[in-house]
Amino acid sequence: MKFQNVMEDYVTQKLDEIIDNLDCCKCDQCREDIISYALNRLAPKYVSTEKGRAFAKVNTMSSQFEVDILTAIYEGVAVVKKNPRHKKAAE
Numbered sequence: 001m002k003f004q005n006v007m008e009d010y011v012t013q014k015l016d017e018i019i020d021n022l023d024c025c026k027c028d029q030c031r032e033d034i035i036s037y038a039l040n041r042l043a044p045k046y047v048s049t050e051k052g053r054a055f056a057k058v059n060t061m062s063s064q065f066e067v068d069i070l071t072a073i074y075e076g077v078a079v080v081k082k083n084p085r086h087k088k089a090a091e
């Protein structure tokens with residue numbers, strides 16, 4: 001059986017929505033670091049099927065939930081900005 005953490009979907013989706021407005025590096029390395037940071041701050045939500053995945057999506061998009069995700073992303077951005085792991089040459 002394969003489990004999926006739907007929180008990954010939410011965080012990736014949210015970051016894509018707001019990244020253009022963020023004052024931070026948008027390279028793959030930094031994006032992944034921001035997502036990992038946010039995921040570590042948020043409680044995971046596991047589902048075992050695609051159906052569960054769709055249901056979880058509909059069921060959890062309350063505004064408080066969205067605020068929690070945004071807060072975790074902003075914290076991740078601040079951390080990554082301070083200490084980026086990408087190679088300077090790639091900038």
Ligand SMILES: [Zn+2]
Pocket residue numbers: 025026027028029030031084086
């Ligand atoms: Zn970067």
